Amino acid sequence: MVAQQYATDYTLPEMLVACAAREIQNGDVVFAGVGTPTLGALVAKLTNAPEAIIAMESGSIGCQPYRVILGIGDNACVENAICTTSLWRLFSDQQRGFFDVGMVGGAQVDKFGNLNSTAIFGSGDYYRPKSRLPGSGGANDIGASAKRTIITMPLDKRRFVEKVDYITTPGHLDGGDARKRAGLPGDGPAAIITDKCIFRFDPVTKEAYLDSVHPGVSVEEVKAMVAWDLKVAENVKTTEPPTVEQVRLTRILDAHKIYTGSGLKNLTFENYVKMLEESYELLHQLF
Known part of the structure; x- marks a missing residue:
């Protein structure tokens, strides 16, 4: 077996993409949301899971986009x-x-992997929220039905809350066998992949715990960014860095850093057309 060559110049968002890709097994059928989930699924398709099939909400099955x-x-x-x-x-x-x-994200996540992409209440309520978000789309169905879900989102104390304001996507609800009692067919979240660490879920309580920290990140730094009393694995691992190939592919797939940087902020119609023309040539080399 050829030894993996690890990258040394990667960014934390690129690390997130690589970690998400590693969660996909060869032959998996993956329901991927737009953004980091799609990037992770495509990197997996091009590396560790060539026989994975990626499906998207609009009805596309097995796309390999240019x-x-x-x-x-x-x-x-x-x-x-x-x-x-x-x-x-x-x-x-x-x-x-x-x-x-199912690969999903959201604005808030709690210790049982429930996701909120509907509204941030602040001092208000559902009808008068501080922020109204895009809503569920297919996220509720994915979280309810997929055999396992992978959550991808940046680590931020405003996002990692004790209890989400609104459950858009069901995780493990209030823990234990709550999903089974609610009649949900899927097994719920298997991991939360962030730009600084990876959380997994206790098999009995279904509460998230810190499983690994990315290189250069401390356990204390992670705990400070989580709003609940975070459980920590007895032997916290250091996350495997992204490989040179994973970083190379991520930079081709997201050459304008729409999802791994601040490229979306500078996206005008003219830039968008130019980006499509350039990405067509780059991605054609991959697929």
């Missing part, structure tokens, strides 16, 4: 796809147990 995907309705979602079907059919198949992995 252009950067910014939304589920983009033409790029169907490029090189095995097939395209309807949104309702895709979700129907998911509810029947055909999806191994």
Whole structure:
């Protein structure tokens, strides 16, 4: 076996993508959301899981895009796809147990892996929130039905809360066998991948615990960014760095740093068209 060559010049968002990619096993059928989940799934497809099948909300199954995907309705979602079907059919198949992995994110996550992408209440409530967010889309269905879910989001104390303001995507609800009692068919979150560490879930209590910290990050730094009394593994690991190949692929897939940097802030219509033209050539080399 050829030894992995690890990158030394990676960024933390690129580390997040690499860690997400490693959660996908060869042959998995993956329901991937737009953004970091899609990047992670595509990097996995091009490295450790070449037989993985990536599905997207609009009905695309097995896409290998030539252009950067910014939304589920983009033409790029169907490029090189095995097939395209309807949104309702895709979700129907998911509810029947055909999806191994769901990759999701949100604005808030709590210690049981419940996600909120609906509203931040602040001092208000659902009808008068501090912030109104995009909402569920397919996130509720993914969290309820996928055999396992992988959560990807930056580590931030405002995001990692004791209890989410609103459960958009069910995690392990209030722990233990709560999912089973609620009648949810999927097994719930398996990991929370962040830009500084990886959380996993206790098999009995279903509460998140710190499993590994990324190189250069301390346990204390992670605990300071979490709003609950975080459990820590007895032997906390150091996360395996991204490989040179994983970083190279991430930079091709997201050459303008839309998801691994601040590229979205500078995206005008003219820049968008230019980005699509450039990414077509870059991604054509991969697929």
